[in-house]
Amino acid sequence: MFADGTEEQGMGRFRAGMISAVAAVLMAACQSAQNEVPPPASLLSPQITETDAAPPVAEAPLVLMIGLDGLNPPMIDRWDAPNLKALAARGVRAEAMRPVMPSVTFVNFYSLATGLYPKHHGMVENYPYDKAADEQFDRATGPQEERWWQGEPIWITAEKQGLPTSIMFWLGSEVAHDGVRPTRWTPYEHNKPYQDRVDEVLGWYDAPEAELPRFAAIYFDRVDTAAHYFGPGSDKAKEAVAEVDGYVGQLVEGLGARGLLERTTVIVVSDHGMVWVDPAKVLDIGQFLDLTALNVPQFNGPYGGSNHPFLHIYGEGEALEKAYQGLKNFDEHIHVYKRGEMPAHYHFDHPTRGPDLFLVADPGWSVRNANLGGWRAPIPGQHGYDNLHPTMAATFIAAGPVFPEGEMTAPFENVNVYLMIACALGIEPAETDGDPAVVEQVTGGRCPAAR
Structure with a gap:
């Protein structure tokens, strides 16, 4: 049961029935990785040859989720984003990913993490007010107070099942859930240079096999900030898209250089779009x-x-x-x-x-x-409007063992992403509002809905 005591009808209670099938898919994907088409050249520089790369092994699957705040899907097509386009070419891209309501940052990045609607995870606004407690979320202390963050984020699900996780700046990652935290987590530092963020995340993958983060996540605010203060169609927004595209390229390249790309599912998501304000x-x-x-x-x-x-x-x-x-x-x-x-x-x-x-x-x-x-x-750019409006649409791009290659999929709700990650990791998911049929469709049947 959820916080409001309701049971959702027709929405996913995605249970263990998928796990055995998923495990078989993942093992097969890892064992055949050396025979697959290599990622596009724009993502790997220099090219990793068979001689240079570590020998392919059927090791445990990895997932890296990259959050790009404010990235509306048309921005990728309108401007130069070669690494995002190359990732989509070897995986799946959604025509649009629908944010939850209201279409703001805290609400949506936490729905991506938990697979829950705001009515079940409690973040109904960036700084919500709780009527029963007569208290408003404090931006200075709220990120560390568990009572505000209901539901179970994917990193907690993974940790409970013995998988190490590493999180940088994802909403909700600064609190423990029933005493459980990510193996590695970072308090939010808005002014931390983006290049330092990338370098630190890639450093996580230099650890011994047993210490590699099975699930990792990193967040960039760059596009959202530029689009707010200069407008979603401005030159500054264009520059921001090119910049974060470069960081995505570095992360993928770094995984390839470490011999980890073939068993890593890379998921790029945003929280919402942006619209000009008159x-x-x-x-x-x-x-x-x-x-x-x-x-x-x-x-x-x-x-x-x-x-x-x-x-x-x-x-x-x-x-x-x-x-x-x-x-x-x-x-x-x-x-x-x-x-x-x-x-x-x-x-x-x-x-x-x-x-x-x-x-x-x-x-x-x-x-x-x-x-x-x-x-x-x-300010010139704003969001928070009806989540079905095209200007509020979010981005979803994913490539890896559980996703087909080079497909564009129909729009879907962001509450389904948690289940895709659980499937890619081969773990038992918590209860969510995701739809197993949507997950099965987006993954081309690699994450089958429980029958």
Whole structure:
């Protein structure tokens, strides 16, 4: 059972039935690796020859997940990204990966880690408010407080089954779950140079075989930062895509140089897309919100009066109903929903953290409260909008033993990625909201749904 006591119908409870089949697939993939087509030249420089490389062995499978914040799929096609394209050519790329709602960073990177919707893992916003505790997530201390991070991340699942893991900067990796932590983890350092991040991760793979991270993850914020402050179609965003593409190339090249690429599943994911924000499309909704009776977490802090793509509104009684009645017909470009009446694809009605009212603007639009201080002009790029809108789409590219070669797959939800990783590692997954049929389709039948 999940935190809200519900059982999801039709969504994955992906159990041990897949494990024996997966293990056979992985062993066969490792034993035949030397006969497979080598990765594209753009990913390996210099080329690793049979003479130079370590002899292929049927060792345990490895997974490396690379998180590229803010990378919308069209960015890869619009600009030069040879390493991402080469990885897709020898694996699978999704037309789009659908983020969960709201389409922001903490929420989605944690859904990728747990395979859960926000209503089950509790991160319903970057800095969620818990109504029962009357407490808001503190950005300084929250990353280390287990109570905020519900569900079981994939690295905890792996550690519980004896697999060493190494995590750099992934959301939720700074807390222990029932006393279990990754073998290696790194507190977030926003200013840590990206090249140092790459070098450190590759150093993990210089360890003896028994100490290699069976699952590893690394995060880069570069594209998101550039797209926020200069716009998703700007030259700065273009430069950011080229930069992170280069880091992906280095990581893949480094695995190849160590003789590990053929047994490593490399998964590149993003959390959401980005859209241009028009300064003329900011709506003032302060008149409808009695902040003496209602709590709007987005309005807290030094920039509370600035524009927001969505609002969580907590309260009850007359003040809440007045807010709902005033907002629902105020403007056609904002949409307001009561708790329990939100669109089915939102999945963030958490029992203590889900909002009593949720307001979301159309992409490119935003709301503000002019009664509050801290106003600043809208930054050029924004996200957090409806997760089905194309501008919010995330990236998924994966190559390795459990993925077919050179395929484009239909869009799918990011809650399915946890199950793909569990399959690639050959471990028993925890309960998730993923769909085993989707996992089977994306992996070309290599991760069969339990029958």
